[in-house]
Amino acid sequence: MKFSKTTQNVCKYFEECTDKSATDGVQYFGDTKRTACERILWLLIWIISVIVCTIFLVQTYEKWDRSPVFVTIGAGQMPIQDISFPAVTICPKTKYNRDLFTHSDVMYKSYADQVNLTESEKLELEYMMMVCKRDSKNNSRYHKYYDTNMLHFLNKVKPNVNETFRKCRFAGVEKSCDKVFTPIFTKTGVCYTFNILDHEELFTEDVPRFEDFYTTRKSVCFNQPYSKKCKNVYPKRATSSGNAAGFSVELVASAKDLDFKCVNPIQGYKIILHDPADIPTWSHDYFLLPLNMALMASVTPEVITTELDLKSYPPNKRQCYFDEEKVLTKLKHYSQSNCEAECLIQLMEHDTQCTDFYFPRTNLSDKICGMGSLEAVEFFEKRLINTILDPDDVEFFNRIDLENAKEHCNCLPSCSSVDYSTETTQSHYFWEGMTNSDNNSSYRSVLAVFFKEGQYIPLQRKEMFGAMDFIAYSGGLLGLFIGGSFMSLVELVYFLTLRIVCNIKMFGKEFWHGNKD
Template sequence: MSSNSRRNSKETLKHLAQYFEECTGLTAVHGVQYIGDRKRTWFERLIWAVIVTTSVSVCTKFVLQTYHKWQNAPVYVTIGTALVPIHDIAFPAITICPETKSNSSVYYYPDWIGRAFDKDVEISRVDRLKFEYISMICNRTYASSNFTQQKFDADIHNFLYNITPRFEDTFTNCQFANLVENCSEIFTPIFTREGVCYTFNALDRSKLFQKDVYQFSDFHQLRKKMISPYPRRAVSSGVTGGLQVELRAFVKDMDYRCATALQGFKIIVHDSSELPTQTHNYLRVPLNQAVFAALSPEVISTKKNLESYSADLRQCYFDEEKDLSHFRYYSRSNCEVECLGYLMENILGCLDFYLPRANISTPICGATQLEHIRMIERILATYISNTTSLNSRLEELLLKLIFDVAQSEELVEKSATICNCLPSCSSVEYSFETTQSDYYWYYFEGHKEYKDREYRSLINIHFKDAYYIPMQREEMFNIHFKAYAYYIPMQREEMFGSMDFIAYTGGLLGLFIGFSFISLAEIIYFLTLRIVCNAKLFGRKMWYGNPNC
């Protein structure tokens, strides 16, 4: 290096040092002026450099923690203090599934189970087909090697419907809001995993499903034109303000081989816009028992200003964010049904008999597929319970099954999208408390002679309180995806907005280093405008400032 180059380098370093001293001497950031003050000792300047560096490091750590919290947990749910009457929300849909699967005079499962599984006994193809039909709603734990049918056609629906105990024999008395109702007009038949069930206060199939979804007979169809508003609402709390149904089962129809040792009725409580599934809250009503269930609604909505956050951050979908193929309204439950159907159709080439299907020609899974169906259901349950690593977890579980059935990366990727079933941003759930007692119906009605040949059960479902606690009382508005209006008792809000982040960060910067907006402006000034102005005032070579100062 030449002597001129060394001289120029020394001059540049000297000018930088001079400019740094001027900058630190004028800045409003506390402590920095002592570092650049050449009149102080090196020890003092070193101590202040350590102090300022430590403060900046600690402040940076806290700011990064705040930023991480802002990015990863920006939403929280609060509970309000105002009271909202329960008639401002819809009464839930109530689905009743008898544990008795068949009318013994039409088809008695115990008579056929031994013959069907005995290799030395020959039965006709029609009888074997009927047995495999009913095996789809009976105990599904029997080995699939005992069955022969891989696919069913739509006849399974006719068979299951025809062997089900007659509706008028099962439902003997219905009341809503203390008014007697015709049970056949307020309940509609539907297919669930339990077989034929009956649902009250659910949306009509024209509003629940997309137009191209295949419908069996009059299932999911309201029996009469309901008065507005619908779904129904409770006008009061307590046992007189809810739904009360008396149910009957006959001794001759009891079948402990098809179902389980738990006889009676399964009651599923769900939203009117949802298909009842195993994931919903349900309760059991034993035979000759009266069960009273007091409901507490848990309603959550989300403010529109959270639309700027991703669904994964706010942990919910707005109704326009995720469309479903078979349902008109998004909910986590409906999404899970579609996910289950997609996995079955693309892995097994068929659907379980109760799942919605857009094409009537889509095969129904036969009894030989029960083992694979159970595996897919376990995959879905495991996937949903591991929401921290959705895609990788689903891929791992799917591949265990796909390698035995089919291999498709596209299936894994699309399944991860379809099966990402976050809650709806506006949803309602129902928790309940139950009480139970013996039901001496035969004494009350004076029919002791019926005691030994039939059972009666009573279920009463009502709101526990006349009011519930909302987070915020707002003007009632129509939530499109639910097809009815809500007052909002709980609501997702921002944990940290942009202004909250700025205020929090500014507080930390001010606390540790006395930094403010003016301090930032000074730094920018010294790095840009002051250099330009110095060059203009003193010449380009004097960019570092007045040499006489």
Template sequence: MERKMNLGKLDFDIDEEERRQKEQKHYTWVENCKYYILEYCREGSLHGLKYLGQKRTFAEKIWWAISMIVSLYICTKLVLNAYQKWQNTPVIVSFATKDTPNWMIPFPAVTICPEIKAVPSKYNYTHFLGLKMKGETLSPIDEERFGYLSLACRRNTKHIDFAQVRLNSGQKEDIYSFLDWVQPDFFSTISHCQYMGYEENCTDLFTPIITDEGICYSFNILDRSQIFKPTVEHYKDFHRAKPSNWSIENGYSLDDTAITYPRRALYAGAIFSLEGVLTVKDEDLDYSCGSSIQGFKVEISHPGRLPRVRQQHFRIPLDQVVVAAINPSITTTANAIKRYPPKKRNCYFPNEKQLRYFVNYTQMDCQIECKTNHTLKRCGCVDFYMPSEHLCVVCSWIFSC
């Protein structure tokens, strides 16, 4: 019994000696790396990794190594795809869990543009167009007025020999004054105006406004001081509306009553719509100016942006009843999105991007301003409907650059 205990003690002493010798031995960095890798593989919790550190066959280790590499590649690929998707579209658009009441959003702006730009009793555009096509010379006043009206008519007159000149500085108000004089009286053509089931005076609902279709009349549009900056030139009292506390970002104030501006429909349905009767006199028809389809062009737009009737409109022909239904689409943004730069979220907040002519930023107004700046830089003039500052030169109807 004593002998066995001595042998066990001797073996223990030998093991301790070998361990001390191994600890005193200096390993190279390659051996250290190999040792730690094998130890990590043996002690790691990842499935399949421990088989690489154990004494297994070479084929088995190759199998597990390939499996681990393929798994690592797939995981890395998925992570990179998710990161790339976040870089391209960091903002996610989702559907709201509940509907937005109608009274929380404004009724859209309705802009009506008559196809008749000038009544023949004041200025017969068809007559002077025929003289120009025959090559006859007009008087200076008729030549000037023909150029003014051609800005709104936009007929294809490339076959007419007319000197390519620009209107002189300071004539923008003369253009508006002439277009205002020759146009048919809009408030004589519209009648029986109703809003939300109540009959109202048409003059209280519509305000004259300058668009790319000439002089039009808009309902429920914001005042020009809330759309344009003070440096923009205006004509008379055009584009005037009631003062409003409504904004694109904050919407209506809690203190606003049911009767506020811009107007809002409290409920959906035809009863709470805008209605009116439009008439045209036979003697006022002129098929040479603009389209051969007589009637009216109507654009439904946001109250806070400038209408572009020539690009977005539907027609109201003569002797027909037209009904337009509106299905509003609202996109709200979380405050956390403001932390992302505009380049990542691919959009600007209304007060984030400063424009030259407009108070707030909208995509449509930005496009108008870009077109205005490009035209002014390239041609030295702007189109008659474009926002501009005082004494800005207006391009004539046939000027090219």
């Protein structure tokens, strides 16, 4: 069979390319001196090897692209002096001082004849209903919005700090409890927090301070490793493990202030341990301290850091934000819980033109969501708790703008975070034996918080493998299956371009395969 000149050139050039190729097996199926059976067999083997190698390369790339980051144990143990002692937020189930307000009396009066309630009593009852048992049904008869009078009322009737907290000690040093605790607002009303950042360092300049809430001292060496140069550090740090180096407080509840119509029968205190730069929200774990009980909380810090090399990856790939990557509008320090709080604020303002009373506001005159808005408030709270960006949540996306939700609610963890894992033990607190009193008019409890160990083992986000690692891994697969390398690729490009051009110059267009014979 006689072939055209072009076909002859292609066949001869292909034979030369395969003969000189450094890739394993290629020279066999290009050798015209061998039988067709041998050449076809080697061609099939080579094609199968290329297919298998390609599958492995694609799987490796997808794994690298999908999860380029892994979390591993850091290098050795670190002293607990390097991290802050947790902020301790205590929320009494007793919501108010009964000498200043009696919720059950006003409520019974409203049941008997609501017409006889004064406007002030009606409004104060609504205020207290916001921190007592909530009922989101049939609230159309209540006010939709409140003003700052609600905050002033809750502040006025809150339990007295020096009557509620006694014997406040940290590292064995006792201080006046009103110097140790600062009042804050949470969903359950007024709570008190130890070791939290001051208002100016917790919130942005746009958020005004309300009364003495979130008022503490300025931070010193916050988020810096332990150093002898840092004296009188704040937020406070524990120098060692154990109860003697931790925080303890005695809590007192007056029997007359217990109101079972306001809260459920489980009386006592809700305790939240959190980062000093976070505002306590529903996303934080909490535990209960019952009345007349002593509770010991041993804390194990869970510290995660991230290599700076991972900044080259987008946040969704590394699954965390560096501080400068996502700026919050009302809170200075980024964390997942702070981001979720801002998300809820933005969505509520967008839909209801108000925010819940315990959230920061740009102006104190901004509307507070009242009992009449409770159904809408709980709608967003439930959606946020159940992952607000569920693409199948048609009800939610029909109600709120998608881009707004994506912008404010993509709350990944912080690339540098500290969580406080807690183990608790408790026993009865027989305080009457210490006071020689049979007084049944009050209840006392004791809380002790301390680090379980003097060291902690940090975790670190690291790059699973970078671009060079992927190239090296790919080279290994190519070498294993077809004996290929980077030079094999250069060789292929050379035979398809430069060698043909040079052959044409040397032998003419008629013999571009490179041999006139």
